[in-house]
Amino acid sequence: MLRKPLDILQNTFGYPQFRGAQSEIIDHVLGNRDALVLMPTGGGKSLCYQIPALIFEGLTVVISPLIALMQNQVMALRELGVEAAALNSGMPLLDRQRVIEDVQANKVKLLYIAPERLFADGFFDLLKKIQVSLFAIDEAHCVSQWGHDFRPEYLRLSALHEIFPNVPRIALTATADSATQNDIQERLNLTYGRTFKSSFDRPNIQYHVTTKNNAVSQLLSFITSQHKSDAGIVYCMSRKKVESISEKLNTHGFKSLPYHAGLNTEERARNQEVFLKEDGIIMVATIAFGMGIDKPDVRFVAHLDLPKNLEAYYQETGRAGRDGLPADAWMTYGQQDIAKVRNLLGTNQSRAQLAIEHQKFNALLSYCENLKCRRKYLLKYFDEKSDDCGNCDNCLTKPETIDTTEEARLALSAIFRTGQLYGATHIIDVLLGNETDKVSTASHNSLALFGKGKHKTKQEWQAILRQLLAKDYVLQDMENFGSLKLTEACRPLLKGEETFVSRKLYMSKLKTSSMGTPSSVVFNNDEDNSLFSKLKELRLELARKANIPPYVIFHDKTLIEMVFNRPTTLDELSGIQGVGTTKRDKYGNLFLNQILQN
Template identity: 50%
Template sequence: MVTDESSIGAGIGAAQEVLGRVFGYDDFRGDQREIVEHVIAGGDALVLMPTGGGKSLCYQVPSLVRPGVGVVISPLIALMQDQVDALSALGVRAGFLNSSQFPDERRTVEAQFVAGELDLLYLAPERLRSEATVRLLERGKVSLFAIDEAHCVSQWGHDFRPDYLALSVLHERWPDVPRIALTATATEKTRDEIIHRLDLGGARRFVSSFDRPNIQYRIEPKNRADRQLLDFIRAEHAGDAGIVYCLSRNSVEKTAAFLTENGVTAVPYHAGLDNRTRATNQSRFLREDGLVVVATIAFGMGIDKPDVRFVAHLDLPKSVEGYYQETGRAGRDGLPSTAWMVYGLNDVVQQRKMIESSEGDAAHRRQLQLHLDAMLALCETVSCRRGQLLAYFGQPDGTSCGNCDTCLTPPESWDGTVAAQKMLSAVLRLERERGQRFGAGHIVDILLGKSNPKVLQHAHHELKVFGVGTDLRDVEWRGVTRQLLAQGLLAVHGDYGVLTLTEASDEVLFQGRQVWLRREPERVPAKSARAAKQAKTVVDMAPGDVPLFEKLREWRSATAKEQAMPAYIVFNDATLREIAARKPGSLAELGTVNGVGENKLAKYGEGVLEILAQA
């Protein structure tokens, strides 16, 4: 453990040297330097840093500086091999232990750990429940413990993992080994729970800005979601890698098939697929350019693919934390990307039903309801979406971002008090005069005066509210209903999703409460495919450098295919852009480019210089 000032100073100097020699970067970004210095000095830390912000360097660099092996606790069993491959390409000695390995593979890694022949060892959290693993760690020298995706410890988080609850053993068995817990998103409550459950009471908290300015946030009314998605991809992200999230496995399968039938290469990913299919589809996404994965939320955590250009949601996420984590998988390279979602009345009804029927006590259901309310507030806001998102994580900023739909095409607010009274009155009369409850569609039919068989069967054409809503169209009434549900002025009841009044309903019907509603724009202007393509390739590049950049990408793709690894492990786009702009003429010059470390320079340097010589 580093304790005296001279050792700490030496450690800081060594960290800078490792950053340049191994990772190929001139300097740390944001809070990285302070975090690295703190951990090298033996301090515990809780790090909140957005996806793509460089969390991994915060434990990788100290692991290479401090004596011993850095042990990384990660829930991402399916991705450990890719993480180890990425480190190996940098010349870092890395290994992993998880249930996917054969016994002889595990024994080899264990022997390397004990002999001090590893720099980093990745462990699945469940392995720490085994006394054999604990004894193994005691036989070697551990430089630090990194607990990745630390939000998994929170019962209110969006990816709760019971195995994480046992990680307090780290402090009990190794009190002098520093621990660093990392996550891309957590509210103050979740942070407190991480600190409590991991026994990190003395840890410093490092909270970076949650803002991802390169991501454009857009939410549109849902109307044939699959067709809307196809139009969005064709107009703005043709040929780009993307992730599409759906709530159910059936929706995943249907959406992937629909995209494929319409010329978009797409594969499904969900827990119902066999292990081989899931692994194949995930591997294709990492290694192929322009592939779209349609998935449940089980997909995406820890995927270090920097060129995901869009994340789309076809169903309403359960929480703002989940939404932020999922949308954060777009644009890790800092280039323009889109977080796009369609959202409608059925989403609200379905989520309310799921909460009502969920397991757990009343307190648990109230917490789920609070999560949903915050998500609905984000969807229905008339102010800057990015501002609302940042305020949720305790970073309010009163300015408009200029890069979300509500800033680009400001929605109108309108006095919807009369419309709300008509809708609530219809529900009231059905409940109190007839003792009946119906879903939104039937109530809208009554308001519009539709004499269809169901209305006539129940004699609802005799109600006083029959036909009083012809001033609004069907789609507008569904928007009114959606927003009344979002504001808690209506509730969903039972398995059939029927509507019922709330305590607040009376305030609108009888106490003069005013109701303001959001009027959606007809359509959010989309970037043209040409504009999107230009944004993707020429950011920070002179037009004359684009052909060289494309040649470097072709070389990278061929090289990655030969070595059976994702292209971004060779070099990411940011590094190739800098090479294209600077056109280094020697290995020494190439070595000064960000992202070109010692090992990559030796492995790929001559190949890059050949491409430059041909240009």
Template identity: 50%
Template sequence: MADRAREILHRVFGYDDFRGLQAEIVAQVAKGGDALVLMPTGAGKSLCYQVPSLLREGTGVVVSPLIALMQDQVDALRELGVRAAFLNSTLGAREAREVERQLVAGELDLLYVAPERLVTDRCLDLLDRSRIALFAIDEAHCVSQWGHDFRPEYLQLAVLHERFAHVPRIALTATADAMTRDEIVDRLSLHDARRFVSSFDRPNIRYRIVEKTEPRRQLLEFIEGAHAGEAGIVYCASRAKVDETADWLAAHGVPALAYHAGMDTASRAAHQARFLREDGLVMVATIAFGMGIDKPDVRFVAHLDMPRSVEGYYQETGRAGRDGLPAEAWMAYGLADVVQQRRFIEQSEGNEAHKRVSSGKLDAMLGLAETIECRRVRLLAYFGEASGPCGNCDNCLEPPEAWDATEPARKLLSCIWRIREASGFGFGSQHVIAVLRGQDNPKVQQFGHDRLSTFGIGAGLGEQEWRAVLRQLIAQGLVVVDHERHQVLALAPESRALLRGERTLQMRRPRTSARARAGKRARGSAGSGAGARISAGRGGPGAADGDSRLDPAAEALFERLREWRRAVASERQLPPYVIFHDATLREIAQQRPGSLDALAGVSGVGQRKLEAWGQAIIDLIAAPGS
């Protein structure tokens, strides 16, 4: 079976061998066993069910949560010669009946189905009449009510175990902590499944978190400084902010599109199609966008608002650099993020247990944002993985200065208390910091706060530093924000220990520059994390470690190959990466194969693509000027 699996891998997908845990997973499912697979985005999860589907008799049924992406997934498989189809609400009655006929007749290798459709009586009866090779439940974290992307319809998927006990099931996700893994197993009845947990590390991604000062200006400087003309995703917390940011970027020369649930279906679909099929677009979106995105050449993911959990952050940033080439995860983070996320939890309709879990997840996210240690070490530790400093995050490349903020924190706490005592009510952060810094403005004078003992005791620190101290105090639960009273500040009982000198507060000192530092492109060998693993994107195991830079001649050939690919994709109305990934074109540009046999040795060139495009590529390489 192992030899057959490798033969399929090479002939269909164009890769010489599996990587990581792929071979073990394929063997487990192909022989009829269940599996729970945790594997980072871009590490080749899809091959773990695609290859067994081609090995086993019958059709592999893939449960996928986003119908908008099924068409592209099926198109990509058909280009490889795989008999694939989908069943969802976008099909007309006649088209759906034809797919159903093909399934029952055994004419499909893979069928993608939305979860809400799969659990209908009609679809289950259809599966009863068909030969099913396996069930693959993609984005399995959606089953977890503690997770960041809970989908109620996933809870009904336990019916697969009850009704098709003899059919192997494989549940896959890129994001799940230990508690979420246990919940997936319990809710999907995967108690006998073998668990495969690969490294969560994405060494090609550089993580960078900056203090939020002028977020849009900082974002623009980041894009222009490091990723001009490249594809990226910008996440915002609200629909209004998405629209405003997309318009603002477009007005400043960045081709940007908006995507959120408040848009009409046609506009959303059109924007998503453009993002997938065109080069160099920036999608500004809420978290409604992104799950299952197959676009491999997203060079950056930026957050203008802090995610609610490390799982959410990891899932969203993982949409960058799926091709294994250098990419960046950038986030602007400030006091308002802490206040906003705490408010979301306080005002949520969940019970106390749910709020406690949510608070714990937020604390972990705050810890990642505030840490003075390696970001990657902190991120991987959340998922239970030990590691060393990566040399490829902002804290490794530009080590932040740690300082003892105990005394400033005590001053701030005292100022909040004195103001409330003098006025009988509290004030917001801007007023408290103004009093601390001794700013004798009309509001301070109006309430007589210029006569308080804490007036001016913090003049030695700037506003940005005081906001950082306050952010840390709120993050640690020492200061609370009363959202019912215009976000005024109050002391939490836990603050007493700090006021009494029974505990200390260590934190990172804010950058002195008010402007963002644009991230340098993650190239070369800047530490262990920067040796970018050049793979063929989602499902591409044929990888080679090394520097992704090309010499001038190879770079010119690479651009001509991209132009050729763009023309072919446009003619066939397909996303360019369905023809070939950037990583494959880069390898072709480096090796300059002179024959079809030589081209067949390039990672990502399978038999079907060699027959369809091989001679055109050989001719392009041999053309004058190449």
């Protein structure tokens, strides 16, 4: 067993050096001390407990919320020659028994387990009889009611400190604001541990937000122009919409699969397996999909509906570009999305929790309506300062703004004068002076403000109403046909104490940044492009034979480095990032032969 962290990093995992605070975190854990690690998706959190696990004499128990996450991690570790196993309810009884026997026989270095399984069937009694060296609590935000993915079973993990007082614990998450961080520390009894906070920035992701104007056509245009043959994820709110969008993508020549809780277990597992093991698959899914997905070459994440908060948005978009190569986070939203989410927030919530959820959703809306750098706003939410990124839609095409204070007041007046009983369509008809049956029946064509908004288009009024909703100046009552109602927050605007600024150009266009085209790797010549394609074909062939995802063998980034460096010996191949000793011995000659033949 190698004893030095850097030796393990280079020889087992194939990376030349640690990134950021990884080395410091590992040294801290090896000193038998607790830690809370905040690191972005793709930032290398797993190494912070996997390397100590290979140095400690005993077992490292990794607590993870999703079976998919466990399976991906175990598969990747075994490919590296590491003794890893998972224990979950989805396994046959005989397989579970075999894993327990291996644990008892000290044949497992890392055991992945769900929190509910940890507390079931006397498992703690088993752990007390063997040497446990470390507990790693992954997706630690699940313990916090401030977090976006609270799971009650995570609350019981505070018992680890009491039952195993001398075993260090490392809690890890990619998404936690200040309140969530404090909550994690208190609920897991990590108050005396150390917090390591890395930058939440994902500079390789380009952020785009646009207003809805035929969302399906917008999505098709985005994928066709930017990611025609790439793997991606499209998030939708409802199961019905997932099925519809997936079908439309297939009709237009893309390879798409649906994923939602309404599918049976076998179909969900099969679709996920295809997504992981084949190239260029677009998964259309509800938020039931993706938390444990470790696929590095997802080139885009698209949202056709609003998430509930910025943490969820950050985590979901973080599934793009985990390999560090350019990727897109694209979202379209409209007025109805705001109303739907706010309506959902009121379901089975205490008053205090509801206030938290509304506060978090309002932060997301502010992000969407933000006229300045999106990355700067996103990082500020996580208490991190940054300069303008130059790689989001607002930076690439600076929004033109216009003072719409008078129009905003006119819209608020129209809502009030019509009795706060009508939806956006009716309000806009009144403002534009449209003599509809509904307007005439209600005698709203006799109002003094009837037709006073003709200087704006229907689309512009929709945008103003959407921004009034986003700023909580107006609420939409979904139980009363979507009628708009004023809130106390609009008083300063009506009194002339505030101004109201809007985006002049409402439809943003995709623009490629200086990072290059997100959808593809650009090589200097056809020969390099040809070699890259052949290396990918070889990788896919090997992956299919081994029944594992291609990225488990080598990431795209590793293949790209092979193309640029053209290694001719196993020693030279070992210098490529991602080529550890086990993979060099297993696959090295096959990839060298392909390079030499090209």
